[in-house]
Amino acid sequence: MRQSKLFVKTRREAPKDEVSKNAQLLIRAGYVHKEMAGVYSYLPLGRRVLQKVEQIIREEMDAIGGQEIRMATLHPSEPWKQTGAWDGVDVLFKINSRTEKEYALGQSEEEIVTPIAGQYVTSYKDLPVAIYQIGQKYRDELRAKSGIMRGREFGMKDMYSFHATQEDFDRFYAVVKGAYLNVYKRMGLVAKVTEASGGSFSEKISYEFEVLTDAGEDVIFYCENCDFCVEDEIAKVKPGEACPRCSVGVLKEAKSVEVGNVFDLGQKYPKAFNFTYKAEDGTDHHPIVGCFGIGTTRLMGTIVEVFADEKGIVWPESVAPFRVHLIEIANDNEDVKKEAAELYRELNEAGVEVLWDDRDARAGEKFADSELMGIPLRVVVSEKTLAAGKFECVHRASGKTEHKSITELIGHLTA
């Protein structure tokens, strides 16, 4: 992509109504546009990042047998009334049509997925099954905050699994946990599996996946030595105490953000929708349902919060909008322009995503913009590099500079 044609521009200052780091940087760098409190549009760069986040999640869900679907987000009111959530869930957006017919906007999809599954899962032979979708969710939050981390409309992957037995759910939960940890790891994040309350959703405890950051709203107690981790709300332990699991480590307190969760929903929804399957012996049973969520937009915000430095965003390669930021410092030197165009062509041919800053701007502005945008590798083409016969390659994350020929560079990027 040529930056001179890019739909958005960067700006020096963040709007004064944005306080959170993620929103300030994402707006300054042109990734998102705020529509209202808690609602953001994703512009070309932001859409690319979000799509990469989604694709990583998609790959991991597919790898454990999840089947992707796409459910409606405009919901009939009936299933919500049937489960009691119409009046019981205060974040549910309810809307009326011109003819006073009632609808809901999807804030989670149990009410929709359960009847769908009920139609196709009729035998024990159909179990287990896991279906998921990646899409928009709507929640009537009393107070939106933290930029894209807690909005009224946001992106989420939600998977629902159906099982014949509790043992099978437990088995699948362990599988999903592994897949989730893969998702975070692929984005450079370390998530802690945390015991939390099931909320109004489930009487059992749930598991949350928490990433340490001061931008988060949760407080967790975790063991320095083992993987014990618990939300402060339900903790029977205190920071400073010995870890109840390994008894070696000491518990520490930290702020964190929930980037995923798992709920054991039991048979609540199949019961509400009279969803049964035939067991081998011909008797009817309600399946056990699991719900597994990952907030995609929140994850994007978390990545910004965790990796950004004083100059701007720092994307991990796996989710960066482009792999290479090609900076041309031409000053009307036709040879430099030609060289940049040639490098751009070769990188594209090699399948490397490149943002080519071909704008007629000064070097300082281009460098500052590049650092703000956070593309992992900056490759400079200028009279200097032309004379040296090697391009200047600067890693955004480490600041490390290397000089590489075109073949070395392509070899490195396609290795």
Added chain:
RNA sequence: CGGGGUAUCGUAUAUCGGUAGUACGCUUGCUUUGGGAGCAAGAUGGCUCAGUUCGAUUCUGAGUACCCCGACCA
């Protein structure tokens, strides 16, 4: 939802009860060119509705939007 705050070109800000200025951005021209350039010329603004006043962007009230703290949070 309780409490607090804010509202001025696209963005950030200043001023003032008497025709609103600056910086960045934008347009045009010239110069400049490896860390957000310089000069010149230009376009763009008082959230909405009432009230007070000769006159309101400024004061008052209501509304709306946004932000913060808390509560809430599938």
